[in-house]
Amino acid sequence: MMILPLTIGFLLPACVGWLLLDLVEWKVHVLEREEKWALGFVVGMTLSMFVAFFANVLLGVPFTASGFLMVFAALLIALGIPWVLRRKSVPPYFAPLLPAETMPRGVRIAVMALGAWVAVRVLLFCLTLLLVPSFFDDTTDNWNLRGKIFYLQKSFTLQFPWSPNIPGVSSYPPTVPLAKTWLATLAGSWQEGIVNSIHFIWFIALLLLVYWTLRRMLPMSFALLGAIILASLPLELIHGTSAYADVFLSVHLFASVALLVHALRSEDAGRAMSFLRISGLMIALVTFTKNEGWALYFPVLALLFAITALWLWRKKAVSPRALIITALIAGGVILAIVVPWIAFKLTNGLPFGNAKGIDLNFRWQKNVLLSVTVNTFFEGNWGLLFPLFFGLLALRWKTAFRTSVVTLTTFFLIPYLVQMFAYLFTGLSTEALLQTGYARGLIHLMPVIVTITTLLMYDLVTCRPTPPSSDINRT
Amino acid sequence: MRLLPRIILSALFLTVPAAAFAMTEAIWDFRQESLPGEWRVSNLDLPTMTSDGLHVTAKDKPGSMLTQLSLPHATEVISIHFVSNGQIDARLFWHEHVRSEDQYTELNITIPNGESTLDLNVDAYAEWDRHTDSIGLAFPQGTDLLLQEIRFVHWNALEKIAEVWRSFWKFDTMSPISINFVWGPVVEYNPLGTVKLFTELPPRGRSGNWIFFFALLAIAVVITLYRYVAVPRMGMKQFGHPLVLFLLAFGGLWVLYDIRMGLELLSYAKNDYDLYISQPQGRKIFRNYQNFNDIMEQSAPYLKDGVHFGLLMARDAPVDSMVRYFALPAIMELPTEPNNDLRYWLMFRRNDVTVDAENRLSVGGVPWSPPGRIVTQFDPNSFLFEVTP
CATH class of the missing domain: 3.40.1010 (Cobalt-precorrin-4 Transmethylase; domain 1)
Incomplete structure (x- = not known):
């Protein structure tokens, strides 16, 4: 019963995303096949819901099957026509040579065994997600609640049926609720398993993207190990298979910053610009994920994007003309997403950060450091990851801060330290004391943390930095 | 295994006193003819010895009874057996050596109506003094109960190590807070603590992560000594880079931790299947709801x-x-x-x-x-x- 609506529900956005990525790549394809579909699904779903949202509020296109299909049809046509016209002029895609497998057989077998063990848990949790009711607070108070209201009313609404006031959760982008509305519309009714299944798909997409990011730089065994480590973290697995939006945000963040790393590592100017354009697209979409996407992470990503572009220009890796065009395209995409959404928030008086304001009387907040330490090191959330992570950062600091890995390291440090400051010195300390906001913040950054850990581990084991980027095409 | 090491190990096992593996308890039975301990009663009606226990009443005002304690062993758990006429909110109090003589630390206890045994894992409280020299009970006005028995229970080091292992494998259940954190392995040092694990929040034991951190520290020390003492000075063969060796050991501990947490996560899924998914409508139980x-x-x-x-x-x-x-x-x-x-x-x-x-x-x-x-x-x-x- 679930198969057909789910297949259509995921396939259409994936096709939209794939076509968009293909267009953004233009004449230089850089994404591996599975990577492009995984990223395409993420991009396609967020973009499609963005368009569906504005089609509803501006043009009155309802959230019905025909309304959604109209949106998808428009997107597929708008993106499909250029794809058809361009097909013959785009050079065929040749995948670059990937790093050879250098790990001993025993290590590879151990990684496979660990992977199988983790896969069992991931699959069982997915099944549980499909077969049990929504459980956690934010699911029934925000993500699923709004999705269900949109589904029942066939339209976007800021208010809930039982109150004329606009609740705080309405300030969040409607992407996740609308995705559920879309799936429920296809299914013909609101079914918990169907509307919650999308979270698992986002989680699998994240694992694939982490794998492929690492695979460009590491042998297969180590790339697999990174994805396995991420999936094995208890709190990450719970989030990946629950109807919350933090893994959804994290996949956008990870893709945004990982693509900057690839741009830096590319020895071919065309490939570097292609990675940069896709990163710009992901950064734009970050603003339409959660409030933290806009308030906390977008400025950091925009800064890293600018620094990456400047670095490439200084290295003379790309021509100024190519860089300017790429930056203009990325800037244009960012404005195309950001301006309408911010304008909507302004005209409806919606807050820009989370519902809770920050008290600007900075003073030391008692017990926060203890609470953070307990959450990071003395609970079951992250396994033994953090001693490993911080230990590797200290031991392999040259790789962490003097190679392209610095992009990832910087992206971790800035939001982490900003949040720590807020928890240690402002009224937001309750988010750390109750272990709510702090843990969620780590979920957002976890794919980046695991990627850094895996890269530095490889560096330590082989006593050399990651292999240089190889743009040599297979023949 | 060769014969000689097997004989030696067996001999060692047989010569270690059985007491090394046994729980120790001191039992104060109030149903005997003589009163265990010397009690100082304050504001209570004069307690009377009966064949069913010490009859304690507080008709007019709340009161307490206090005794000196001098046991040959430490105390981790106190079990008190009552027969009470009505539910009572009482207090157990004790003297900590670090405090002055007239200062006591209190623990609220609830004595149910009827016959009951209160098993108190007092060792779980940081304020508990395992070698306390005086202990007492305070009762509210209206108390009418029989105090039948007090047991002061102690486990030795081997038992505690075994309990740490057992409690390490006790799992929590999925709850609304699991989206923010999971407790992970929590270890206890006595069976009562293990039974009560995760029934109170926060759980009273110690994070099991400490074990891993100590193990990592120990491994680091061993590898450092091996590399910088054993290899150069004693001529031992070097088997690999110290950091790589440490990473391998870390990997082993990581796998152990992952097995533990993985099994807990699987238990969540099993509970959901057993209590919810596989049950017909009308009999479904979904987690804490x-x-x-x-x-x-x-x-x-x-x-x-x-x-x-x-x-x-x-x-x-x-x-x-x-x-x-x-x-x-x-x-x-x-x-x-x-x-x-x-x-x-x-x-x-x-x-x-x-x-x-x-x-x-x-x-x-x-x-x-x-x-x-x-x-x-x-x-x-x-x-x-x-x-x-």
Whole structure:
């Protein structure tokens, strides 16, 4: 019963995303096949819901099957026509040579065994997600609640049926609720398993993207190990298979910053610009994920994007003309997403950060450091990851801060330290004391943390930095 | 294994006293002819020895009884056996050596009505002094009970190590806070602590992560000594880079930790299958919400689009936001007074709501609705009530 609506529900956005990525790549394809579909699904779903949202509020296109299909049809046509016209002029895609497998057989077998063990848990949790009711607070108070209201009313609404006031959760982008509305519309009714299944798909997409990011730089065994480590973290697995939006945000963040790393590592100017354009697209979409996407992470990503572009220009890796065009395209995409959404928030008086304001009387907040330490090191959330992570950062600091890995390291440090400051010195300390906001913040950054850990581990084991980027095409 | 090492190990095992593996307890039995310990009574009626125990009463005012304690072993658990005439909120108090002589530390205890044994894992409290030299009980006015037995229980180092291993493998269950954190392995040092693990929040034991950190430290020290002492000075062969060796050892510990947490996560899935997924409607239990989701599923055919219904829920079961979500498109209201306009009423864990003789919903004896009928009784205190037109 679930198969057909789910297949259509995921396939259409994936096709939209794939076509968009293909267009953004233009004449230089850089994404591996599975990577492009995984990223395409993420991009396609967020973009499609963005368009569906504005089609509803501006043009009155309802959230019905025909309304959604109209949106998808428009997107597929708008993106499909250029794809058809361009097909013959785009050079065929040749995948670059990937790093050879250098790990001993025993290590590879151990990684496979660990992977199988983790896969069992991931699959069982997915099944549980499909077969049990929504459980956690934010699911029934925000993500699923709004999705269900949109589904029942066939339209976007800021208010809930039982109150004329606009609740705080309405300030969040409607992407996740609308995705559920879309799936429920296809299914013909609101079914918990169907509307919650999308979270698992986002989680699998994240694992694939982490794998492929690492695979460009590491042998297969180590790339697999990174994805396995991420999936094995208890709190990450719970989030990946629950109807919350933090893994959804994290996949956008990870893709945004990982693509900057690839741009830096590319020895071919065309490939570097292609990675940069896709990163710009992901950064734009970050603003339409959660409030933290806009308030906390977008400025950091925009800064890293600018620094990456400047670095490439200084290295003379790309021509100024190519860089300017790429930056203009990325800037244009960012404005195309950001301006309408911010304008909507302004005209409806919606807050820009989370519902809770920050008290600007900075003073030391008692017990926060203890609470953070307990959450990071003395609970079951992250396994033994953090001693490993911080230990590797200290031991392999040259790789962490003097190679392209610095992009990832910087992206971790800035939001982490900003949040720590807020928890240690402002009224937001309750988010750390109750272990709510702090843990969620780590979920957002976890794919980046695991990627850094895996890269530095490889560096330590082989006593050399990651292999240089190889743009040599297979023949 | 070769014969000689096997003989040596067996000999060692046989020569270690059995007491090394045994729990030790001192038992004060108040049903004997002589009173165990010398007790100083304050404000209580004079306790009397009976064949059923020490009869303690406090007719006019609260009081206490205190005794010196001098045991040959430390105390981790205290078990007190009572027969009480009524539930009593009492206090156990003791003297910590670090405090002055007239200062005592107190622990609130609740003595149930009837015969009961209170097993107190006092070692779980940082303020507990394992070698306390005086201990007492304080009772409120109206106390009437028989104190039958006090046991002071102690486990030796080997038993504690074994309990750490057992408690390491005790799993928590999925709860609403699991989206923010999971406790992970929590270790206890006695069986009572293990039994009570995760029944109180936060759990009283120590994080099991400490074991891994100590192990990593020990491994680091061994590898450092091996590389910088054993290899250069004693001529031992170097088997690899020290950091790589450490990473391999770390990997082994990582796998152990992952097995432990992985099994806990699998237990969550198993619980969901056993109690919810595999059960028929009417018998589904979903995590800490018990039969709440089952109730919503059974109510769904009645709570349709456009229907307004009232929810009356127990104060300690604030399910309103969840009811609102699951009941949509029916609209939930939270009446605080009688209401004649609602077609349905959903009771959740309310033992003060009944249907009176005139078939009206009655809250604390006051009619709140027009006449109707109970559509479905979910459990003794939860039902769906429909107002009949």
